Amino acid sequence: MLQVRGLKVSFRSEHGLVRAVDDVSFDVGEREILGVVGESGSGKTISLLSVMGLINDPNAVIEGSIVYNGRELLGLPQRELRHVRGKEIAMIFQDPMTALTPVYTIGWQIAEQVLTHNDVSKQAARARAVELLTAVGIPNPDVSVDRYPHQLSGGMRQRAVIAMALSCNPSLLIADEPTTALDVTVQAQILELIQKLRRDFGSAVVLITHDMGVVAEVADRVQVMYAGRIVERGAKRDIFKGPRHPYTWGLLDSIPPLDGPRPHRLKSIAGMPPSLLALPKGCAFGPRCRYRFEKCGEQPRLAGSGGHDSACFLSPETRAAAWSGRLLDSKAVS
Amino acid sequence: MLGAIVKRLGQMLFVMFGISVLVFLIFFATPGADPAARIAGRNASPETLAAVRKDFGFDRPLPVQYALMMNRLFVTQDLTSFVNRGWKVVPAVIDVAPVTLSLVTGAAILWVIGGVAIGLLAAATRGSILDRTLMMLGLIGVSMPVYWLGEVMNLITQSRMHDSWLFAWVPQLGYKPLTSDPSGWFLTLVIPWITLATLYMGLYGRVLRANLVEAGQEDYIRTARAKGLSETRILVRHALRTSLITIVTLFGLDFGALVGGAALLTEVVFGLQGIGKLTYDALRSLDLPVIMATVMYASFFVVVANALVDLLYVVLDPRIRKA
Numbered sequence: 001m002l003q004v005r006g007l008k009v010s011f012r013s014e015h016g017l018v019r020a021v022d023d024v025s026f027d028v029g030e031r032e033i034l035g036v037v038g039e040s041g042s043g044k045t046i047s048l049l050s051v052m053g054l055i056n057d058p059n060a061v062i063e064g065s066i067v068y069n070g071r072e073l074l075g076l077p078q079r080e081l082r083h084v085r086g087k088e089i090a091m092i093f094q095d096p097m098t099a100l101t102p103v104y105t106i107g108w109q110i111a112e113q114v115l116t117h118n119d120v121s122k123q124a125a126r127a128r129a130v131e132l133l134t135a136v137g138i139p140n141p142d143v144s145v146d147r148y149p150h151q152l153s154g155g156m157r158q159r160a161v162i163a164m165a166l167s168c169n170p171s172l173l174i175a176d177e178p179t180t181a182l183d184v185t186v187q188a189q190i191l192e193l194i195q196k197l198r199r200d201f202g203s204a205v206v207l208i209t210h211d212m213g214v215v216a217e218v219a220d221r222v223q224v225m226y227a228g229r230i231v232e233r234g235a236k237r238d239i240f241k242g243p244r245h246p247y248t249w250g251l252l253d254s255i256p257p258l259d260g261p262r263p264h265r266l267k268s269i270a271g272m273p274p275s276l277l278a279l280p281k282g283c284a285f286g287p288r289c290r291y292r293f294e295k296c297g298e299q300p301r302l303a304g305s306g307g308h309d310s311a312c313f314l315s316p317e318t319r320a321a322a323w324s325g326r327l328l329d330s331k332a333v334s
Numbered sequence: 335m336l337g338a339i340v341k342r343l344g345q346m347l348f349v350m351f352g353i354s355v356l357v358f359l360i361f362f363a364t365p366g367a368d369p370a371a372r373i374a375g376r377n378a379s380p381e382t383l384a385a386v387r388k389d390f391g392f393d394r395p396l397p398v399q400y401a402l403m404m405n406r407l408f409v410t411q412d413l414t415s416f417v418n419r420g421w422k423v424v425p426a427v428i429d430v431a432p433v434t435l436s437l438v439t440g441a442a443i444l445w446v447i448g449g450v451a452i453g454l455l456a457a458a459t460r461g462s463i464l465d466r467t468l469m470m471l472g473l474i475g476v477s478m479p480v481y482w483l484g485e486v487m488n489l490i491t492q493s494r495m496h497d498s499w500l501f502a503w504v505p506q507l508g509y510k511p512l513t514s515d516p517s518g519w520f521l522t523l524v525i526p527w528i529t530l531a532t533l534y535m536g537l538y539g540r541v542l543r544a545n546l547v548e549a550g551q552e553d554y555i556r557t558a559r560a561k562g563l564s565e566t567r568i569l570v571r572h573a574l575r576t577s578l579i580t581i582v583t584l585f586g587l588d589f590g591a592l593v594g595g596a597a598l599l600t601e602v603v604f605g606l607q608g609i610g611k612l613t614y615d616a617l618r619s620l621d622l623p624v625i626m627a628t629v630m631y632a633s634f635f636v637v638v639a640n641a642l643v644d645l646l647y648v649v650l651d652p653r654i655r656k657a
Contacts, residue, residue, distance in 0.1 A: 052560060054556065054560060058461065078565070082562045082564065083562065085559070085560060085561070086561040086562030086563075090560065091560040093553060093556065098553035098554060099553045099557045100554055101554040101558065101576065102651070102652070102653060103576055103650065103651060103652060112563070112571075113561040116561065116562055116563055116567075117562060148652040148653070150652070150653045165560075
């Protein structure tokens with residue numbers, strides 16, 4: 001449904017060209033939930049914002065190809081892109097506290113989107129808003145429809161934002177860290193809601209997050225990004241059972257284990273993510289990698305089989321040894 | 335709601351009372367500000383001074399003087415000038431108030447429409463030549479002193495180019511009452527309106543543009559864009575709507591001050607006998623009753639304008655409603 005090929009996003013800055021997304025290619029299939037994982041600055045949000053055509057920084061340079069249902073989105077004039085945005089591809093953002101215009105009721109804001117893309121009466125748009133609020137589980141939707149954002153809790157606001165995103169039955173929903181700003185209990189509810197979307201509305205979802213736990217909960221496929229590149233991708237099962245990239249190992253280690261003795265400290269990845277201005281030569285993760293060897297001075301290509309790809313030079317044997325050795329390590333630590 | 339309005343009215347009265355006491359004390363109780371000495375003139379003999387003192391009631395205690403003055407100002411409304419004896423000040427203020435109100439209201443309509451249009455256009459075409467031109471013109475408008483601009487306008491429209499087709503319609507300087515001569519009222523005020531509005535138009539345009547650009551960084555603008563709304567709709571319905579609060583605040587302060595007499599320079603340049611001119615003349619001759627009356631009138635408008643602004647806030651921003 002969505003094919004992104006060789007996407008490069010750079011920003012002109014006074015220190016030169018900053019490449020935020022470097023040669024990223026991925027697909028999203030019908031009714032699929034794709035989890036995009038990475039630290040802040042790994043390019044996960046930027047790459048999906050460019051799918052929406054929402055990067056309007058005059059200093060941004062976007063190259064590559066983004067094909068949505070057979071239609072090239074990159075280079076499409078804003079006027080035409082508007083008909084895709086909100087209608088076919090919808091996006092929800094991280095912070096529901098600031099994502100809604102404070103001076104309008106949530107019903108008004110949902111109806112606004114309905115009216116923009118559909119030729120319906122105001123009453124019909126309002127009725128649709130109530131219907132959507134019911135669908136996302138907001139209590140008393142007839143009353144809540146006339147509430148202002150500040151009168152709702154964070155979880156309710158995020159539901160309202162999701163209701164708004166769903167208002168035109170988009171076939172693709174991009175959710176940028178939809179649970180990061182919420183309480184843990186509310187997080188679970190929102191994640192459940194996102195899964196329900198796929199069941200009830202048949203939408204595909206791209207879920208951007210830095211939380212492996214969230215991915216484990218809802219995603220079908222996972223794509224791990226680091227410093228503007230995809231370092232590993234595959235089915236959720238493959239990624240969690242047999243991760244291939246040392247960075248993915250690091251991410252998985254950062255989840256507290258559910259059983260066994262409680263570790264004294266969670267393992268963290270040594271060092272800091274590199275500055276996009278001064279990316280190391282070769283593998284960008286190299287300087288933080290415990291398994292680095294000479295070959296890592298070159299740029300590894302994303303390769304693999306059975307839909308499980310990784311960008312790492314480690315041989316399968318070394319990798320298997322390192323991965324099981326890591327398990328022994330963590331046992332020793334705990 | 336009613337309670338809030340009554341409370342607000344009470345606050346307004348309290349502020350006006352405070353202002354009246356302050357002004358009274360400044361002119362009566364500060365050392366060296368003996369009004370009797372001013373009225374009696376230079377080199378007056380002690381006897382004359384004493385006579386003036388008794389005559390004007392300056393020999394009575396200050397609170398009594400204050401109470402008497404307020405009584406004659408608001409209740410009997412027969413307070414007379416210290417300088418022109420027998421000239422009643424309340425009718426004098428009521429006479430000139432329409433001049434200032436006409437001047438400032440017309441200019442306000444101009445500058446709000448113009449300022450918002452400039453701000454919107456500049457923000458919509460941010461970074462373009464149009465944006466830069468508008469901002470430069472705005473800066474020029476803000477920098478031109480109103481007395482200079484007014485004189486230049488007069489020079490062009492009254493003298494140099496008065497006989498050309500362009501400005502032949504401009505009537506003589508002065509004020510024509512709206513009730514007796516509506517077209518004359520309008521024509522005489524067009525040039526003063528433009529002159530007074532220029533400064534504020536530039537100011538509001540620049541402030542609004544800055545606000546709109548800042549609002550453009552907000553998350554909800556990104557949401558609006560993700561909804562597929564048109565840029566115009568995003569700018570007007572989302573960015574402008576949330577930026578209006580700043581404009582309303584500015585407007586309340588400026589409008590109140592101008593109606594209260596801050597349009598003095600414009601009034602003088604265009605020969606309009608308004609409240610500013612009246613206050614200025616009263617200050618020069620230390621005509622305390624007139625000063626008192628004009629100050630009370632001015633404070634009334636400032637306070638009312640601020641109350642209206644507060645009311646508008648409630649309309650504009652639902653977050654204030656419950657607070």
